[in-house]
Amino acid sequence: MSKTSIQVATPPSAGPAGPPLQRQPDRLRVLKKIGQALASLRLTVVLFVLSMFLVFTGTLAMRDSGLWVTLSGYFRCWIAWIPLQVFVPFGQVFLGLPMNLRVPGGFYYPGGWLLGTALLVNLLAAHALRFKFLKRADRSFLLQHAEATDSAAMTILLRIAHFILFRIAWKRSGILMIHSGLVILMLGEFITGKFASEALMPIVIGESANYLQNSDRVELAFLQDDPNDPGKEHVIVVPDQMLRKNGVIEDERLPFTVEIIRFIPNADVRKRTAGDEAAATRGVGVDAVLEEQPPSVGADSNQQADMPGAYVKLSDKKSGASLGTYLLWVYLGEQEIGPGPNGYRIDLRYKRSYQPYQIYLEEFHHDVYPGTEIPKNFSSRVRLIPEEGESREVVIYMNNPLRYEKQTFYQSGTLKADAGTVLQVVQNPGAEMPYIACALVCLGMLVHFGLHLGSFLQRRTES
């Protein structure tokens, strides 16, 4: 920014504040220079350009790699790797590049967190170094009260009020509000990126669910009914990362060894035809095969999640005898393991996390506009049953979520053939921050631009 260059270029006495530069020791001068560079508007503009390029390439990347991959690879990281292939779809849509074009290579680029932090530093440095506070009204009635009162909280409040009212020029107050709002906004996005969680809760009509389902992870569950308590079942799960590296899994709680013969991150099930090798030997998948699918795109208009499948071989721990190879797939449901020990069932399913409440789905509606297939509304009438305390009935529909404890339940989708509802359950400790931030920024802009407009109109009428 020009001011920086002026201050470096002009005689030291022209500096806005502080003692003349000659008197300063060298180290201080260097520090000041660094500070001024960090605070410069030139840096702001450069960071803006860098951010725009990142947002643009991130948008392009979403076409082929989906929302979540893009989020973690571009926006919620320190350094992003941008493959050149990202630009190909743009060329295909707009410039008529061939559809099968593949471009190797790529480059490193500052990620969202790095740019965000840099903008934050730039902003804070600018305010710290260049923001001048008014000298007038050093001793306002507010300060006098602050000194007189005993309550610490009151003192702080009065001091803040004094600061806002008497130390900040009105002309700058808009800028200050805008910038503090932006700081909160960026922090909010950081907190969301770090701590927020999203999960799904599918419920069939007339049934209840007490778990959230995370569709980017799966687990291999072994289930066994509790012989003493008919309603209960014991569950042993093998987590996602163990499944993805094929191999043998043993656990003392399981009476058999588990061999993951093949794990397919996104698969479809089809009927076995003459050409196919028979992979599964037991269970419902004997006459079927898994067909590998390309990874689905998260930001696709139909928002499909990957549907993993696997071939899993079980063998008896003691005798080593095979208990069969099973074809497992996330939508296939539980399969009996047998004939074998103690009536175990096996299921490959999306990762579940159990909750201290149940939600019972009483009714589900999927309305369309008359005479068309265009969806008009989805709504679920549910009963929220906490572990302790009263249950209550709630209707969740589009744009009208249920907020309970720290979670928010949104109407998200429907099960096949409208058999039930899918709720999206979000927990985000930073959820309120954007609201505060936006109010501050919008107000700040109104003040700042309003003052400009006011003085402009005044000058116009004067001339």
Next chain:
Amino acid sequence: MNENGRWLPWLVLGGAILYLVFKMIPLGDSPTGLHLQELGALAVQDGGRIKPFDSMARTTLMLISGKQDYKDENDRTQPAIKWVMDVMTHKPSAAASKVFRIENDQVLSLLGLQPRSETHFRYALDEFRDRSKLRQLWDKAEAAKLVPERERDTFQVKVIELQSHLHLYMALDNQFSPRLLPPSSPGEQDWRSVVEAFKSLSNPEANLLKIAEQDRDLAMVLAILKAYEGNDAKVFNKMVAEYRKDVDQRYAVDTSRIDTELFFNHFEPFYQCGLLYAVVFLLSCLSWFGWSDTLNRSAFWLMVVALVVHIWALITRMYLMDRWLVFVTNLYSSAVFIGAGCALLCLVLERLYRNGIANLVGAVLAGLTMIVAQHLAAGDTLEMMRAVLDTNFWLATHVTCVTFGYTATFVAGFLGLVYILRGVLTSSLDKDMARTMGKMIYGIVCFATLLSFTGTVLGGIWADQSWGRFWGWDPKENGALLIVIWNALILHARWGGMVKQRGMAVLAVAGNMVTGWSWFGTNQLGVGLHAYGFNNTLATGLVIFWVSQVVVIALGSLPLQRWASYAALTAASPTVQPESTPSATKPTGKRRGKRGEAGYFPGPA
């Protein structure tokens, strides 16, 4: 001001109003012929809402032929409803009218047709009604449907498109469409087509009287069709009037909406606005050659008239959809809304500065958006909103605000464009003019920043309310974010003295490119929640737009010695270093003028 020209604004104003009134006069049916206008007023259910038969006919024909009327086999222009009735009653003229628009070479050769520009690539069904050719077309279309949507090439897209047009034709031909008959029982919501009603008869009969005993509505509609087929005007007119009155009364059809929509269809307000904006543009251009004050005033008042019609049309659309304050529901409506916004903003600017520039920019932008809208108008532009979008509050706030942000960014960009073109190509950009235009651009950029930020944020809040993600990094959201950052960049670059008037003009033109991307580009990628309209013409149009803006930016970045205005200025007073001409890239280290407009942080005393 020229004393002789005083009458001109009044003349222009009066002429425009006369023209509009003339266009408003309804056509009316001839007393002896078939009452097609009255037929058009019948209520039908189409696309999820009740609308006049006339609208349904227009949108169907629009989809197939790209126009709302057509030329019959005798080359006479006819209303869409006549064509629909001809198809429904299997008249030979239906298949002989050239309505199918087929432009793709490969599709044409598949059907054995020659490219024919004199009928604007429109063909009659008779020309390609050949069993084996249609079979081929069907096979190709079905094969193309198996290809994922975003991987289809132009031929595949066009083949599927033509097949869907033939489906529309067949639906009319088989009387599966339109849904002219009210629900059979009061609790039902779905209206019925002739075929549906006929199939649900407990005792299907050919005799109209017997049908009337079971389903009076069906008997009436069949009688109307029969009278039309036999060209029996007397019976036809009587039956149509009776049926209309009967249905409107029994099913409490909102006749005032139907009538308004009929008037809207007939008046074509957006088309009339487009014409008026074109005249405003001409007047503004003429003003450079003399009589500038009076011509500018004429242009100003003409734009006021155009804007009144424009806003009336927007309000009427909201009334027809019964969604107040919801200006924008799809890409088409965003285009017409942006047009009105540009005109409004420019009128305000013109009022403030009175230099004719805002007139010109407003007319160009409003006219261009009308053309864009014309290309986006496929099918019913008053479509129903999908579930998650079906909320008037957020549509009215977020969408309106964001779209207005686009509007302001475009206005700033086109002001920048005028600045550059004037400066480089003419000698008319003197010091004062440069300063004034700089102020105009700066003010609009401030406005654009405010609106686009607020709009984007409101979108975030909506997203948080409806699926718990304040910022979903959706392509359209990202596009809006780009606009916000770009506007903020312009402001910071100016506040930091990195750019002055010229640099700001160049940056503002680049803002056009960013906005173009955000408005249409993101949709073309076919990803995300806002992916509601891929369109080949749009993609091409967008590329042309980008290229044109790059050319202007290149012009704007030419060394000042090449600027015609700079040459004129230095010739006039060689010692003057014009304020309009600091380099965009090299900081001068000089603080610019008054603190009130430019002050950001207090500078050195």
